[in-house]
Amino acid sequence: MTQVMTGVQGIPTKEFPRMTRIVPMYRVSAENATAWHAVVVASLASDLSDEPRPTSKQVHAQLTAGGLDSRRLFWLATETGGAVVGVAGLRLFTSPGQDHLAELELHVDPDRRRSGVGSQLLATAVLAAEVEQRRSLITAAASGGPGEAFCTARGFRRVLTLDHLLLDVAQADDTEADIEHPGYELVGWTGTVPNELAEAFAAAKNAMNEMPTGDMDYGNQTWTADRVRAMAKVLADRGDLLLTTAALGKGEMAGYTEIVIRAGETRRALQYDTAVVPAHRGRGLGLWVKAAMVCRLRAEHPGIVEIETDNAQDNTHMLAVNRRLGFRFHCRTHEYQLDLPTT
Structure with missing residues (x-):
C-alpha cells in the first residue's frame, strides 16, 4: 500500500512506500542520538570520503545544545521495525534581520537513497518552514555529490559556492x-x-x-x-x-x-x-x-x-x-x- 504526499512548492507530488514513516524527534534520547549519528556517518562516508567523521559526542551536543537566536526541529525517517534510515534538522532563525530564514540538514543512509526517503524528509521540513512563515530555506551540498542533483530536481537554486x-x-x-x-x-x-x-x-x-x-x-x-x-x-x-x-x-x-x-x-x-x-x-x-x-x-x-x-x-x-x-x-x-x- 502507498500513501500520497501533498505537493509542496518546488517539490513534485509523488507516492512513497508506507513502510517509511517520518517521526518528529521531540526528545533526544541516547538511542535517537546513536541512530542519528549512524546515518550521518554513513552519509558522509559515501559523499565526502576524505572528511573526518563527527564523533557521537559531537552529534549529541549538536542535537541537544541550544543554538544562538534560533530553534531547531528534528525528524527521523524510520522503517518497519524501527530502523532509522534518514534524518533531517531544520534550524529556524529568530533574530530580527534573519527571522525569514530556515536552514536544512538532511542525510539518508546510502542504501536507502532513491527510494523516496529524502523527498519525504524534505517535504516535511518545507511544510514546517512554511508554517513558520519563512520565505527562504537554505542547505549545503558537496560539489559533484548526489546532493546537488537532489536539490536541483526539487526547485532549489544555487546561490553561493564555497571553497574549503x-x-x-x-x-x-x-x-x-x-x-x-x-x-x-x-x-x-x-x-x-x-x-x-x-x-x-x-x-x-x-x-x-x-x-x-x-x-x-x-x-x-x-x-x-x-x-x-x-x-x-x-x-x-x-x-x-x-x-x-x-x-x-x-x-x-x-x-x-x-x-x-x-x-x-x-x-x-x-x-x-x-x-x-x-x-x-x-x-x-x-x-x-x-x-x-x-x-x-x-x-x-x-x-x-x-x-x-x-x-x-x-x-x-x-x-x-x-x-x-x-x-x-x-x-x-x-x-x-x-x-x-x-x-
Whole structure:
C-alpha cells in the first residue's frame, strides 16, 4: 500500500512506500542520538570520503545544545521495525534581520537513497518552514555529490559556492605575526570575551555583515555585548573550545579571528569568523591576527595539526590572505536556496 504526499512548492507530488514513516524527534534520547549519528556517518562516508567523521559526542551536543537566536526541529525517517534510515534538522532563525530564514540538514543512509526517503524528509521540513512563515530555506551540498542533483530536481537554486581550504599548522607561514603594526596591539582570550572588551568586540563582529553571500537571502545579524557572550555559551555548552585573537587600535577593536576546537577533536580546528573593521583595512591586520593565531595554536594546542576554513569564491581578499598563510584547496561545496511562498 502507498500513501500520497501533498505537493509542496518546488517539490513534485509523488507516492512513497508506507513502510517509511517520518517521526518528529521531540526528545533526544541516547538511542535517537546513536541512530542519528549512524546515518550521518554513513552519509558522509559515501559523499565526502576524505572528511573526518563527527564523533557521537559531537552529534549529541549538536542535537541537544541550544543554538544562538534560533530553534531547531528534528525528524527521523524510520522503517518497519524501527530502523532509522534518514534524518533531517531544520534550524529556524529568530533574530530580527534573519527571522525569514530556515536552514536544512538532511542525510539518508546510502542504501536507502532513491527510494523516496529524502523527498519525504524534505517535504516535511518545507511544510514546517512554511508554517513558520519563512520565505527562504537554505542547505549545503558537496560539489559533484548526489546532493546537488537532489536539490536541483526539487526547485532549489544555487546561490553561493564555497571553497574549503586546509592549513598544515606546522608548515604555515607565520612570519607576519612578528611584524609590528604601529598603533595596534594583539590581545587574545579563550571562551567568553573579557567584559572590558565585550562592547568593542561586538562592534567589530558587525563587520561580518559585509561578507560575500552571493545570491543567498541571508539577511543581517546585529551583534551586541550580550550576544557575543551568548555565542560563546552556545559553544561551551557543546563542549567546544573557542579561541579569539584580536587587534586593538585607535580606541577600538580593529579586527579579530576565531578558531573553534570541537569537543573530542584531536586533529583539526575550524576557522570561524575573521573580520577587519572598514576603517582599519589596508594595513595587513587580517593576516596579522591569523598568523598570530597559528603561533598560538602551536604553543597552546600542539595536537591540532590542521585548520579548515571556507571562503566564498568571490571573497578574493580573504582567499589571498589564506593562501599567503599556506592554506591549500581541499574541497568545494555549494549553498542552495528554496524560495518559499509568502502570504
